[in-house]
Amino acid sequence: QGTQVSIPKKPKRILTMSIGTDEIMLGLVEPNRMAAVNKLLDDPTTSNMVELGRRVPTKIDYPSAEEIAGLQPDLVIIPDWGDLSRVGVLRDLGIPVVVCKGPRNLQDIKETITLLAEAAGEPERGRVLLEKMDKKLSELSAEVAKIPASERKTVVLISLMKSYGGAGCTFDEACQLAGVTNGQAAAGIKNGEVLTKEKLVAIDPDILFLPSYNDHGNLDINSIRNDLINDPSLHSMKAIKNG
Numbered sequence: 001q002g003t004q005v006s007i008p009k010k011p012k013r014i015l016t017m018s019i020g021t022d023e024i025m026l027g028l029v030e031p032n033r034m035a036a037v038n039k040l041l042d043d044p045t046t047s048n049m050v051e052l053g054r055r056v057p058t059k060i061d062y063p064s065a066e067e068i069a070g071l072q073p074d075l076v077i078i079p080d081w082g083d084l085s086r087v088g089v090l091r092d093l094g095i096p097v098v099v100c101k102g103p104r105n106l107q108d109i110k111e112t113i114t115l116l117a118e119a120a121g122e123p124e125r126g127r128v129l130l131e132k133m134d135k136k137l138s139e140l141s142a143e144v145a146k147i148p149a150s151e152r153k154t155v156v157l158i159s160l161m162k163s164y165g166g167a168g169c170t171f172d173e174a175c176q177l178a179g180v181t182n183g184q185a186a187a188g189i190k191n192g193e194v195l196t197k198e199k200l201v202a203i204d205p206d207i208l209f210l211p212s213y214n215d216h217g218n219l220d221i222n223s224i225r226n227d228l229i230n231d232p233s234l235h236s237m238k239a240i241k242n243g
Contacts, residue, residue, distance in 0.1 A: 152181055
C-alpha cells in the first residue's frame, strides 16, 4: 500500500491474519516465533503445514484488534482482502503492521514471500525459499513438456466459492503449470464469473475437481458431490461417465 513500516528488531511474536500467510511465514521462521496461527492450520483438508501448525499452541479464528493486541505481537501481517480497519488501530498501539497482496498469480506469491521475509528479518531465508520454488517449477516444466498436446486433459474446478476458478486466478495458473487445460478459462469464463450448468456441459471436461473441505463437519460435501454426479443433465459429460 506504499506505507513505510518501521520494525525496530527481529520479530519474535509474529501474527498473520490468514492461513496462506501463516504457511508462508512458517516457511521462513521457526514455529516458536509465531504468537498464534489460524485454527485450521492443523486441519489436513485445509492446511499444507499440519505438523508445523500443531507446534504453535495458540490458535485464532477472526480476532478483533483488541484480541490481537492481547497476544502482544511484535509483527502483524494482514492480506489486503481482509478487514483493513484493524490496521490503523494496531499501528496506533505501536504494533508494526505489514499489508500484503491477496495473490492472483505466482508472481504475487513470490512478492509476498520477499515482503514477509524482510519483515521477519529473514531476507536470506526468503531467497532460499524462492530458489526452492523455482527448482520445483523447473522440474515440473520439464515433465509437463513431455505431454503431447493431444493428451492434455481438460479440467474444471467445482468450488464452494461459486465464482472461483476462471481465467485470472491462482488455480488457472496452476492448471497452466500442470499441463492441463482449465475448461472455464478456455470457455472464456473469468474468475469472478459463475459457471452455469449449461457451460459445464458445453466444456465437457475430462476431470472434475470436487470439494473436500467440510468446514469441520458443517458442510455436507458428499451431498454436494452426489447432487452433481446424479444430475441427469450432466450424464453426457466425460468426467461423469468415466467416474
